Amino acid sequence: MAVKSTIHKFSIEELIKKKHQSKKEQLDIHDAYLTHSFDVENEKKFQNKASEYANALIDVQFENENSKRPQNMNTFDYFSPINAPFKSKRNPDFNFIDLFAGVGGFRLAMQNIGGKAVSSSEFEPNAKFTYARNYGQVPFGDITKEEIKDAIPAKFDILCGGFPCQAFSIAGHRKGFSDTRGNLFFDIEKIVATHRPSVVFLENVKNLLTHDHGNTFRVIKEILEEKLNYVVKEQVLNSMVHANVPQNRERIFIVAFDPSQVPNYSQFEFPTPIPLTNTIHDLLEKGKVADKYYYSKSHMYYPELDKSMTSKDTLYQWRRIYVRENKSNVCPTLTANMGAGGHNVPLVRDEFGIRKLTPRECFSFQGYP
Ligand SMILES: C[S@@+](CC[C@H](N)C(=O)[O-])C[C@H]1O[C@@H](n2cnc3c(N)ncnc32)[C@H](O)[C@@H]1O
16 A cells, blocks of 8 residues: 655644543543643643653554654644633743642633643543643643652742642541541642742632641641741632622632742732622523433432422522522532532522533532633
8 A cells, every 4th residue: 555645733632532532541641741741832841751652642643544754843743732712821920830620710710810820730530631621731640649740840930729628628527637638738738848839829618727626727837837938828718709609619718928939928918809790590501401410200309309399490409308499599519529419419490390500500600601
């Protein structure tokens, strides 16, 4: 068969879709280096680390097509990067790293005020895929691993981290530092000690303040202040009071400054309240949503729910053994295990039946566009 020579563009979006959907593979550190090399062009470490993987991908592609790889092209020119909808601005005002990145809520907020993420880390496969498609970077994985910490660029301005909160939350078992999810603060400590960002910006459940009679928060604050020499400010903010989002979501925000890099740190103030003009009804989808969100007649909760949920177009709250109408016009705190049922799950009764919130609605209640 004749061997042809053509210039290919190799779609990274297709690559990560295939890999994510495959039963055998997962998005890994190689995909993270490759995507970061396009998104953070001035960090040569990313290209160096990605180059072997990138070359192997191109070789396989040419081999599959039985065509010859031209020798005169730069490896990275063969790729078309992910066409992500949420990009940082060209000349960012500051840069940050996005730890415990989830699907990128922290990142979106920081991008909106002129920041650029120069690295991200998240280990949950679906969150990684969502994040990659939204922002163009496959996050690096488990931050407790040294190879993942090594991927962090030497210098960046702000460390952002909504570190896991189940270990401290009232809804969880409140094990704190004795739960591996609570220990992750010590990984943040190591990264701060190595990289000395100007600012450390952390978010957690409000209960972090009172967990273990205040000892957990005391340890966090002491480490930041006394071991790492940062100045710490903290405040509990609520999305319905500070973000015009109709969800009752109280979170503690911890902002720590390195005074040698931020001499005017004392001017920092937490935001003041703004009026809540959005209501639940602005965020609930109109009309029938996909069948899978409705409770079927055979669902074990159905008779109970059906008795209690009489008004249409209303939000209810599933409270372990009963359901009550939500009259506050504000959604209760969304939790990580909502899809699995459990405590305080919001339910909607619309003209088609009783249903859970859709992912779109959950995103809206979290303030995403
Ligand atoms: C409270 S959520 C943060 C959500 C995020 N702020 C957002 O805007 O979507 C914590 C995240 O940390 C991730 N996580 C937990 N342990 C991790 C680890 N060892 N390495 C990387 N990510 C981890 C979880 O999968 C979860 O998505």
